[in-house]
Amino acid sequence: MNNDNIQLMQGNRACAEAALAAGMRFFAGYPITPSSEIADFLSSALPAVGGNFIQMEDEIASMGAIIGASLTGIKTMTATSGPGFTLMQELIGFAALCEIPCVIVNVQRGGPSTGLPTSPAQADVMQCKWGSHGDYPMVVLSPSSVRETFDLTIHAFNIAEELRTPVILLSDEIVGHLYERIRIPDISNLSLIDRKRPTKPPPGRYEIYHTSEPDGIPCIPDIGTGFHCHITGLIHGKDGFPTRDPDKVRDLLKRLHGKIDSRKRRICLMEKREMEDARIVLCSFGATARSCFQVVREGRLEGLKIGGINLKTLWPFPDFVFQELPKSVETVVVCEMNQGQVAGLVRQATGNRLKVVGINKCSGTIITPGEIRSAIDRPI
């Protein structure tokens, strides 16, 4: 088609462009590589569309500012990398509990601590889920290409708005800095979701966290619209006010998890290749999924019974994928630039019915197709 919008674009830029396309109008951030390009671009792009950009004093404040702005009904985002992501955990927990939609981009670099600025890693998978204290659910999406970064950023805003939850876009240095020729989808055809909100205060008290289903999503008013709602990081009842009533505490925490878990199949995106008669399945996410798919492509040409899965959603973890693998599968090989965070989840999902092997590399360099190939060529 001639009217296709084809551009050479960087992963981080695709994230920022998609956020604007999704309707994001407030960004707060703190400089850190390898995420800097997102803030740099949005500092001029946001005011040009009537939005607001601010560079806060740290990542804690950045997270606070996007939560505050989101409470007024605006779609908001921040972007960071490991050290900043660690600082954000406190208020990510607040956003999860208070059900405040927002998108947090973590372009991973090597850790722990200041780690490897700026070399790739994929070691924040567990931190995404367990970073803040207390039990709370999280939605985490992981792109492996520039186009996927665009699509998953849109998906992230849609989930955040629909389920009233923070969503983490877990990119990495390779994907964030990668330039690829991509076709930008027609913005006017994107299917975008806006959070549901009541428009007019009803007579009497409005229960902002009321849901008719135990895994429902509350219809919380925007602040400044006359509802006089109370938002608190304390465990609260349906009216939004603090409670210690054991039944109400249990109901809230159950619903928070339920609203994500019950929609798991819809939230979980993945790409499967050559799975039909595969004996070995290469499983990965982010930049390393690219290496896996190349091994699958080349292996198939040689007649190897090999398939691949690129997990685009890491949390909620798509355990059903591993429970529903074709009968031919004997071994799942999980390739990741960490010590085996996803491999552990796959083992849990398969319940020891399959052999699960990890290919792990934590050297600030990508796992190459050659490394994967030589690992699977050895008897495993």
Next chain:
Amino acid sequence: MLSTGLSEIKRHLRTHRLPHIWCPGCGNGIITQAFLRAVEALCLDPDKTVIVSGIGCSSRVVEYLDFDTVHTAHGRAIPLATGIKIVSPQLTVVVLAGDGDIAAIGGNHFIHAARRNIDLTVIIFDNFTYGMTGGQYSPLTPKGERTATSPAGSVESPFDICELAKGAGATFIARSTTWHAFDLVHLISRGIDHHGFSVIDVIAGCHINYGKRNQRETAVKMLRWQKEHGVPIDIFRQLPEKEKKDLFPIGIIHSSSRPEYTDAYTKVARSGLNE
């Protein structure tokens, strides 16, 4: 302003959330009343007024106030308020929080909001201590005073929070006490009315967890101490240095004018790009 009757301010209370959690004799109620009198005096629209707080005894105040209220994490009231104000400059955004919240864990946010001169009003419930956790020393505890974590007397020098705000760029700064409750209404009104970052430091009493360790074990003794140590700024300035010791100025400490953050952003970031 004192013509405002209790029934008029009572309509701004979520009476169904009462009784409050504060101890009898706590200064927080006096500040809350002064704040609501200021709301009445300024005829603020309760639908367009947002109150943001942090963590601690005083931050629980938002639960009792009938506005849109946000009870955030410890020290984070100002960042959340900043986000609200930037995208909704038409809202009046007030931060109510304690001295530990604002000056310790939220200290960095406080000075940066002052530097930006964003149109927020911060009312500090300044009781020199972390009352909720049992009375530990805060960055505003006077040197030598005893607390749960400075049993022999605090060795640290406190911030003069008003001077800190001034140095950081706040454009309206006032101090009062719960004894000077009538002046307090006026100062809070001025602060909210001011277009820019406003700070009202209110010295309040916590006789239960602080006063008892410093020979001010009753609410009356706390108030008497405030009465004897708070000196109107004009008089305070004329005092010889050695007499200023242990006293503190009350009234409007500083008032100035410079571009407010959201105005400046609109002017520079938006129109700058369109030129």
